[in-house]
Amino acid sequence: MTLAVETRALWKTYPGGLHAVRGVSFRIEPGELMVLVGASGCGKTTTLRMVAGLERVTAGQILVGDRVVNDIHPARRGVALVFQNFALYPHKTAFGNIAFPLESAGVARDEIRRRVSEVAEMLELTEHLTKTPDRLSGGQQQRVSLGRAIVRDPEVLLLDEPLSNLDARLRVVMRSELKRIQRKVGSTALYVTHDQVEAMTMGDRIVVMAGGDIAQIGTPQDVYLRPADLAVARTIGSPAMNLLPGDVVAHPQGVALRGQDWSLTMTGDAGAALARRLPGSKPTVVLGVRPEELEIGPGEGASSALAAGPCVTAEPLGSETLYSVEIARQLVRTIRRETHVSLPEGGGVALSLRPGSRVHVFDAASGVRIVGAVLGADGSWRPDAGA
Numbered sequence: 001m002t003l004a005v006e007t008r009a010l011w012k013t014y015p016g017g018l019h020a021v022r023g024v025s026f027r028i029e030p031g032e033l034m035v036l037v038g039a040s041g042c043g044k045t046t047t048l049r050m051v052a053g054l055e056r057v058t059a060g061q062i063l064v065g066d067r068v069v070n071d072i073h074p075a076r077r078g079v080a081l082v083f084q085n086f087a088l089y090p091h092k093t094a095f096g097n098i099a100f101p102l103e104s105a106g107v108a109r110d111e112i113r114r115r116v117s118e119v120a121e122m123l124e125l126t127e128h129l130t131k132t133p134d135r136l137s138g139g140q141q142q143r144v145s146l147g148r149a150i151v152r153d154p155e156v157l158l159l160d161e162p163l164s165n166l167d168a169r170l171r172v173v174m175r176s177e178l179k180r181i182q183r184k185v186g187s188t189a190l191y192v193t194h195d196q197v198e199a200m201t202m203g204d205r206i207v208v209m210a211g212g213d214i215a216q217i218g219t220p221q222d223v224y225l226r227p228a229d230l231a232v233a234r235t236i237g238s239p240a241m242n243l244l245p246g247d248v249v250a251h252p253q254g255v256a257l258r259g260q261d262w263s264l265t266m267t268g269d270a271g272a273a274l275a276r277r278l279p280g281s282k283p284t285v286v287l288g289v290r291p292e293e294l295e296i297g298p299g300e301g302a303s304s305a306l307a308a309g310p311c312v313t314a315e316p317l318g319s320e321t322l323y324s325v326e327i328a329r330q331l332v333r334t335i336r337r338e339t340h341v342s343l344p345e346g347g348g349v350a351l352s353l354r355p356g357s358r359v360h361v362f363d364a365a366s367g368v369r370i371v372g373a374v375l376g377a378d379g380s381w382r383p384d385a386g387a
Helices: 044-052 094-104 109-122 138-150 168-185 196-202 220-225 230-235 268-277
Strands: 005-014 018-028 033-037 059-064 079-082 156-160 188-193 205-210 213-218 242-251 254-259 262-267 284-289 294-296 304-316 321-327 330-336 348-353 358-363 369-375 381-383
Touching (some): 005 044, 018 044, 018 059, 018 188, 018 213, 033 044, 033 196, 044 156, 044 188, 044 205, 079 138, 094 109, 109 138, 156 168, 168 196, 188 196, 196 220, 205 230, 213 220, 230 242, 230 358, 242 262, 254 268, 254 284, 262 268, 268 369, 268 381, 294 330, 304 330, 321 348
Parallel strands (some): 033 188, 033 205, 156 188
Antiparallel strands (some): 005 018, 005 059, 205 213, 242 254, 242 284, 254 262, 262 304, 284 358, 294 348, 304 321, 304 348, 321 330, 358 369, 369 381
């Protein structure tokens, strides 16, 4: 039976007082694939290693099902770990590598052959079982490593950046493969990655970590559309969200956001909501706008002008072009899908927000999002649903 996994106020403190993980709590439902994502040093791998039993817990609890496993040996936790570097035995065949944990557990030979054959068929490795790792492609080696984990029929599958050693094309293929296999096996899975694209495409839910703590938990769509703070905004999105620091000043119909070389007037319900929630008498804020929300030119209808500056680079990506525009000595990125019309580098560019565009206003001091807003067809702003 597939089991839930839960961490309760999990801490990991190293000698010298370094807090690598700070009170992390989350629950993975049975059969769910949850992704821990964040920059290097955020505590995601340490958290996974504590769940696996490879790191001792300083404080808090880890539950697999209804059983606290803090002091249970890794081999008896019912978890299987897939490593970043595959960790295959070079002298063993694919069959031998997959079979190894069963052999170590004293499983009968006939049962080993049956279970390895089942796993090999699921992973499309049947024709490669007699090959040693040096005769396998990177994707095949990854599948052998995964096969060695799932042949034990684990209740919980732990994956520590398993695709980071593959080339870009193979990573794309293996993302969908891993998700398909996890669904077929039915194991509860905890997946660690620094790659937000992997997190968005693979996770049923995402845990964004920063500084050893959880910044936000949610579905990929929720985390992308409604980042809880600046740490999440910087982590989720490719290209990353544009973040423009500025101040808030009073406006007869709402509030005005002004920074160096940019300004935005927020009228309507969202402007009123922002005015109510502003911290302090002279708040400083950060305006967050994703590249796809910006359009080049003055826009049409009730669009809202934002800024203007020189186009520094143009990066053709096939179906779209990514432009970098210098605003306030930083690069603001925007995506244009009309690839038949190109903008010359060095030319002046105006940036505006079209009706339907979504922006986010963060408190510059705490980093917490104050309000999310959507530009209406009449030029006024309304609070983002769920904001």
